[in-house]
Structure formats: structure tokens, C-alpha cells
Amino acid sequence: MLDTPEDGANQVPDASAAAPIIVAASRSLREGHTRTLKHGDIFAVFDQRGDAVSGGGGSDGLYYRDTRHLSHFHLTFGGWCPILLSSVLRDDNAALTFDLTNPDLFDAGGRLTMVHDLIHLRRSRFLWDGTCYERLALRNYDELPRRITIELAFAADFADLFEVRGARRAMRGKMQATAMDACGVTLAYTGLDGYERTTQLCFDPPPTRLTENEAVFELELPPLKTHLLYIEICCASARSDGRSPRRAFPTALRAARRSLQSLSSRAATIVTSNDIFNEAAGRSVSDLYMLSTRTSYGPYPYAGIPWFSTFFGRDALITALETLWLDPDIARGVLCYLAANQATTVDPAADAEPGKILHESRQGEMANLGEVPFRRYYGSIDSTPLFILLAGAYMDRTHDHATVQALWPHIEAALQWIDDYGDRDGDGFVEYGRYSADGLLNQGWKDSRDSIFHKDGTLAQGPIALVEVQAYVYGAWMAAASIARHLGHGQRATALEAKAQRLRERFDQAFFDPELGTYALALDGDKKPCRVRTSNAGHALYTGIALPERAASVAAALMGSASFSGWGVRTVASTETRYNPMSYHNGSVWPHDNAIVAAGFARYGMHGAALGIFDGLFAAATHIDLRRLPELFCGFARRRNRGPTLYPVACSPQAWAAATPLSLLQSCLGLDFDLAAGEIRFQHPRLPDFMDEVALYGLALGSQSADVLLKRAAGSVMVSVLDRRGSVVVTTTN
Numbered sequence: 001m002l003d004t005p006e007d008g009a010n011q012v013p014d015a016s017a018a019a020p021i022i023v024a025a026s027r028s029l030r031e032g033h034t035r036t037l038k039h040g041d042i043f044a045v046f047d048q049r050g051d052a053v054s055g056g057g058g059s060d061g062l063y064y065r066d067t068r069h070l071s072h073f074h075l076t077f078g079g080w081c082p083i084l085l086s087s088v089l090r091d092d093n094a095a096l097t098f099d100l101t102n103p104d105l106f107d108a109g110g111r112l113t114m115v116h117d118l119i120h121l122r123r124s125r126f127l128w129d130g131t132c133y134e135r136l137a138l139r140n141y142d143e144l145p146r147r148i149t150i151e152l153a154f155a156a157d158f159a160d161l162f163e164v165r166g167a168r169r170a171m172r173g174k175m176q177a178t179a180m181d182a183c184g185v186t187l188a189y190t191g192l193d194g195y196e197r198t199t200q201l202c203f204d205p206p207p208t209r210l211t212e213n214e215a216v217f218e219l220e221l222p223p224l225k226t227h228l229l230y231i232e233i234c235c236a237s238a239r240s241d242g243r244s245p246r247r248a249f250p251t252a253l254r255a256a257r258r259s260l261q262s263l264s265s266r267a268a269t270i271v272t273s274n275d276i277f278n279e280a281a282g283r284s285v286s287d288l289y290m291l292s293t294r295t296s297y298g299p300y301p302y303a304g305i306p307w308f309s310t311f312f313g314r315d316a317l318i319t320a321l322e323t324l325w326l327d328p329d330i331a332r333g334v335l336c337y338l339a340a341n342q343a344t345t346v347d348p349a350a351d352a353e354p355g356k357i358l359h360e361s362r363q364g365e366m367a368n369l370g371e372v373p374f375r376r377y378y379g380s381i382d383s384t385p386l387f388i389l390l391a392g393a394y395m396d397r398t399h400d401h402a403t404v405q406a407l408w409p410h411i412e413a414a415l416q417w418i419d420d421y422g423d424r425d426g427d428g429f430v431e432y433g434r435y436s437a438d439g440l441l442n443q444g445w446k447d448s449r450d451s452i453f454h455k456d457g458t459l460a461q462g463p464i465a466l467v468e469v470q471a472y473v474y475g476a477w478m479a480a481a482s483i484a485r486h487l488g489h490g491q492r493a494t495a496l497e498a499k500a501q502r503l504r505e506r507f508d509q510a511f512f513d514p515e516l517g518t519y520a521l522a523l524d525g526d527k528k529p530c531r532v533r534t535s536n537a538g539h540a541l542y543t544g545i546a547l548p549e550r551a552a553s554v555a556a557a558l559m560g561s562a563s564f565s566g567w568g569v570r571t572v573a574s575t576e577t578r579y580n581p582m583s584y585h586n587g588s589v590w591p592h593d594n595a596i597v598a599a600g601f602a603r604y605g606m607h608g609a610a611l612g613i614f615d616g617l618f619a620a621a622t623h624i625d626l627r628r629l630p631e632l633f634c635g636f637a638r639r640r641n642r643g644p645t646l647y648p649v650a651c652s653p654q655a656w657a658a659a660t661p662l663s664l665l666q667s668c669l670g671l672d673f674d675l676a677a678g679e680i681r682f683q684h685p686r687l688p689d690f691m692d693e694v695a696l697y698g699l700a701l702g703s704q705s706a707d708v709l710l711k712r713a714a715g716s717v718m719v720s721v722l723d724r725r726g727s728v729v730v731t732t733t734n
Contacts, residue, residue, distance in 0.1 A: 034047060034652075035047070035096050037096060037125070037126065037290075039259075039290075041064060041130070042130050043306065043309045044132060045059050049082065049098060050100075050125060052073040054157070057166075059164055059306045064197075065364065067160060067197055068156070068159045068160075069156055069198075069233075070132075070155075071155055072153060072154055073233075074153045075136075075150065076151045078105050082101060083100060084100060086098075089626065092264070093289075096124070097122060097124050098122070101118075101119060101120055119146065120139045124136075126253055126256050127256070129236065131236065132235075133232055133245070133252050133253065135228060138221060138228075140225060141224065144223060147219070148219050150217045150219065150229070151215075152217075154201060154213060154215070156187040156199045158175070158197050160366040162372050172191075172192070173189055173191035176188035176190060176196070183203055183204065184200060185212065193368035197235075199235055200232075200233070203215055203230070204231075204244045204246045205229070230244070230245035230249055232245040232248065260289055263289040264286070266327045266329055267289075267327045268699050270285075270665065271695045272693065272694040274692075276621075276622055280622075284628075284661050287653035290653070291304070291305075291653060292330065295333065297332075298332050299333040300316060300333050300334055301320070301655040303315035303651075303655055305653060306651065308654075310363070311341075311360060312359065312360045313360065313380060316334045316338075317338075318386065318596070318656050320334045321386075322595055322656065322662060324397050325673070331393070331394045332394065332400070335407055336403070338357050338358055339387075339410035342358070343356040349439075350376060350377050351379035351440075352376075353417060355414050355416050355420075357378070357384045357386075357414060359374075359440075359443075361377070362377075363375075379443050382472050384422070385422075385469065386472055386476075389479045390479075391404060391411055391483060392478070392479020393479065395486055396482065399486075401487070404486070404487070405487060408483070411480055411483065415476070415477075415480055418476070422473070429506070431463035431464055431465045431525075432462065432466075433525075444469060444536075445593075448584050451586060452466070453532065454530050454532070456577060461525050461526075463525050464525065465523040466521070466536065467522060468536045473503065474503050475542075477497070480496050504545050508546075508550070512550055518554045518557035519546075521536055532576050533563060533572070534572050535558065535571050535593050535597060538569065541554060541601060541603060542597070543600075544603060552606070555606050561637075562574045564612070564616070565589055566638025567620045568591065569594050570587050572587045582645075584647075588633065589632060589634070589635050590657075591629045592657055592659070594664075595613075595656075595664055598668075607686045610668055614664045615688050615690065617661070618664075618688065629661070630646065630651065631657055632650050633650065634647055668685070668687065675701060677729070680701055680730045681731050682708075682733070685734075695707065695708070695710075701726075704726025708730055716734055
């Protein structure tokens, strides 16, 4: 992710500084349970009552294209906050429901005028096509009619997302005069980039009183009757369909539900004997498709809410790898979008070079002005080899020759980037170093300022060759060789395989540290190894660059008490100098990182270790709201009768964290596909202790599919076919 150093988390950086990209932690996202929604380029963060309360450094609000279009939205009942009954997110993430009731109400003289729990308020809310829709249903359960007042206060600060994250700006654009009519208000801001951004609030029926920042409804509620209010908050453009919010609400809600259903209908269905895991897996799938944005190239999973709801290369590539067994269309959408946005020129300000794959893109005012370098930014060292690696995996999974043939020039350009730009000093390893002081200092997935260091804690100086990047390059060359053979380029395939094998030998000599019992984190600019035990070493198992004789030692280091917290593998072992369980990258637990490590364990036949990670992360999910694994959590050791310690500003949902349970299930089941043989394969399947059986419905193999049941029996796992469509064969190796 973006550079988010934990030791600067409470600083408020100036936008003119070298790195105005710290996530401030003046207020935790974990204070109460926030509720999030997303559709396309609009997303929202609300509290449990459904409010967005400005001030205090919070991230609440309604966002569109990296700008906060609604910073304050607060409902009161006769001037008092209503009492929360519950807040529920639909299983498919299509809509939020907040159930509230009135508190005891008093007049100016302090006399009780209404006892609590007489009026039920239900706020139903969803996002669709740049607009937030809300229906407020008020029902009187008293025996007498009641006259009530509902106040809705609102404001829009039009803050750039990086301002919300803590960046200070020397200058801002201009707030425009508020436009009003009987039914609504339009708030507007003209940025320094010349774009006008508007937020249009429309109420149906019209409020009793309406000002520039408040709508007041005075209502007569007969006994046992319900009154409905409708609200639209439009961020994308002025409303043009002419329909009232009352008429638009059901139509838009049906469209939102159908869109999510259409996206998720391609995915295999998972049903297990553990109801809690079923909830976790269901939430993972729902989050994955909520985060996915339709593009002309196919679905693209945005990285996470609130900080990363945009195109990220690395995140989407890893998410697609984690979910390739479930839904290959995600991988296709990611590959085609990134190919279309591949760098073609050298641009130092964007860390761009021909053939390099995108790190992230932004659409906000600060990115448009260059106050942050991320309008279209290429400063990740691993996106390019991961792009090739995913292309190879997609080819193996689908045999979609037409798509891969169209991607081949982009794959060749990415391979050329590795040779011409990735290996900066010609030593055979791929290194990074930013060209601009505004860019990311560290450009692997651990991109905090202090995440790459030596044993004594000294920060490594570049150019830096990361252990996992060499693993990805090895995997990329092997994947490209496989694609080349599919496309009839035999000589090219042989040459790529030879390069991969030479890298494997050099990698072992340079990175494996017998004293550590694992791979060094990195080589610095002087080729001095960073002799630190980290989770990065597990990525060497994931792609197969690790020699077989190293695997057990690497696994032992990762699963020892210094590295394995009981919930998952820590990013940095507790014995290391910079270990801090509350840091972003130096001792925390990241679900996606653990999924990669577990897949590496399974690749080398270490099924017990993979199951250990699965057990730890599932146990963590049972303690977390909505069974939703966040971006990361703290690395404190697991204790009896306690849940994991949450990280204050972790994104939730986060695409690669959402995909983690799905990836872990595949790794433990040994699930693979062979289109040439027409087989769905389970190689040495294992079930975790918390699960006795799992059924997978709609496992696709090309145009064919099968429903499969795996069940624990006599110390092994039995596989049976429940149904099949076509001639697909299901095989098992125990």
C-alpha cells in the first residue's frame, strides 16, 4: 500500500513535503463499528447510527473519485440523538439498515414529554451510480398520535482523500454559493485544478424548513402508522432523470442488487459444516464483488475502503491470484486493464518506465495538481512480475488463448522492463529506488519508510533487492515460458526457463542465511543482506524459487513462536530490532501475506503448517465484526478467551484480505485445474480442525463444471462428485 510509517502516524504532514502520504491515526476506525458501502467510484463510511460526523480526524463521509462530497450527515430526533437498536449490512453488501428509536424527550422546562421507545426509525441506505439513496421509515407504536421533529444536518468539505488522511495544503479551492429550492440543496466547490465538484441533496417530501446546512421535518404520526421520507445525495452529476427520490429509490435498489448478483453469479459456492466459516466465506465473496468496479475490460477489485478505493496494481493482481480458482473473470479484468495502462515512456515524477505496470491511479484534486504523485503512478517494484505471473496462471486456469494472445505484447514489454530497468546494476537481481523525492521510498508491498532494515535496525539504503521480488521474477519467467509454449514460441520458452533456473541458483547463494534458517529480507545497495526474519521469506515458497531442501527450515522459522502469533505469521519476528506489534509493517499480521505463505507451504507439501495459518486466521475472524478480516491487525500473541488486537486505521473491507479465506481453502484442499486433461484435481486435500466437510458448487472447468463434496473420514479426506455438467473428471491424490 501507500507509504504509511507507524512512527509518523500521528504527524500531520504538509502537502509540499517529500512524502505527504501518511495515514494519520488521531482517531481509530475501530471506535465502534463503522459501516461501509461502495459502488463503482463512490463509497461511504458511516457510524452505527448511519451518521457521518465531521471533526475529530475521522474518515466518515460520502466519497466520489477521491473527494469527500459529504463530510457531515447527522440525524436528530427533537434535537436529541436517537437510540441505536441495531445496524445491519445485507449479506450481499447491497444495502445498510439502521434501526433506531426515540430517547426520553423533555421540554424546555425539563418535563418529560415522550418516553423512549415509542417511535421506531429505520434508515435504509445504498449506493448506486454516483448517488447515495436513503429511505427513512418512522412508525408510531404509541396509542396516541405524536407530533415529532426530525432534523438532518449536513455539510460538504470537499476534502481531497489525502487531506482526510492527514495532509495539510497551503492553498485550497473555493466553496461556491449554496443553491436551494423547496426540495433540496446543492453544495459546490471549485478546486485549484479547475474542476467543479457538487453535492446535491434532494428530499421527498420537501422539508418543513430547509437551510444551507439543515433539513427539518415536522410530522404528525397517527398510532400504528408509518411515514416515509426519501433522500438522494448525488455526487456524480446533476440529477437528470426527473424522477422524485420516492420513485427512484426502488428502481435504483433493484439495479444495485442485480448488479451485485450478476457479478457474483460466476463464482463457485462454498458450503461447509461450520456455520461461522460459512458466514466468513460469504462475507468474503460479498466484499470481493462490492469492491469490484466494472470497467470496459471487466471487473477490477479496488483495493480497500476508505484509503484505497481506487485502482491498485499489486493489490488487484494478488487478489486475482487468490481468487483465480473461484472466478477467473476477475483475473481477466485486472490483466486487461493493467495492460491498457502499462507505461510506455520514462517519467521520473511517476516512477514510470516502458513496460512497467501501474502501482495506483487517483482522480482527486491533489493528484490532478501533482501535490501527490499518484494520478498515474508506477512506483511498485513487484507489480510488473506479478502481472506476468498472473497471466501465466490465468492461461493455465482457462486456456483463454485469445485474451492471452492479445496480452502477449504487454507481457513481452514487461519482460523487457525486468531486463532493461528492473536490474539496475546488472547483478541479476531486480532492485528499486525512487526517481522523485515525492515518490514512495520503499516500493515492495511493505512500503513503509522503515520496513526494510538491517539486523541492528539501520535502514537499508538502495537500490534494494527484496527477497519476494526475486521470487516473483522467477515465477514470472516460468509463467512467460509456459505462455510462450502455448502460443508456439518454443525457443522463447526455453530461454526464459533457463533464465529462471540461473536466477534460482544465484538467489539461493545470495539470500539464504543458514544462521537465520531462512531467507534474508533484502540486499541493500552494497549487496549486503538484511539479516532479518520476516514473512517475506514465505513468498519464496509461493513461486517455487526456494530449493526443496530449504523449505522445511523456512517453514520452521515462519511458524516458530517469534514469527507466528497464534493468529498468523507476523511481518517481522518478535526477536528483531524493529519489531513492534502495533506497527504497520514491522510486526503486524496481514491476512493476504499469510495466504501467500500458506500457499507456499502447500506447494512444498507442508500441509500442517498451511492448516495452522488457516486455523489462526479463522479464529481471528470469529472475533471480528461481520467475520470480516481487515487489511491487518496487531501482532500481539494469541491469548485464551481474547480476540486479536485491531490496528487503528486498517482498511475494512480490503480486497486481498477478503480473498484470504478463499485462498486458504484452496491451499488446504490442494485444488487445481487441468483443462488439457479435463480434470479438477485435489492433491493431498486436508480439512482444518474446525471443518468436517465442505461442498463446492459450480467449480468451473472451461464451459463445464462440477459440484464436489470433501468430507473427513478415517483420518483422511474423501472426495465425491455430487453433480457434473459436461465430461469433467474429478481426481484425488492422497
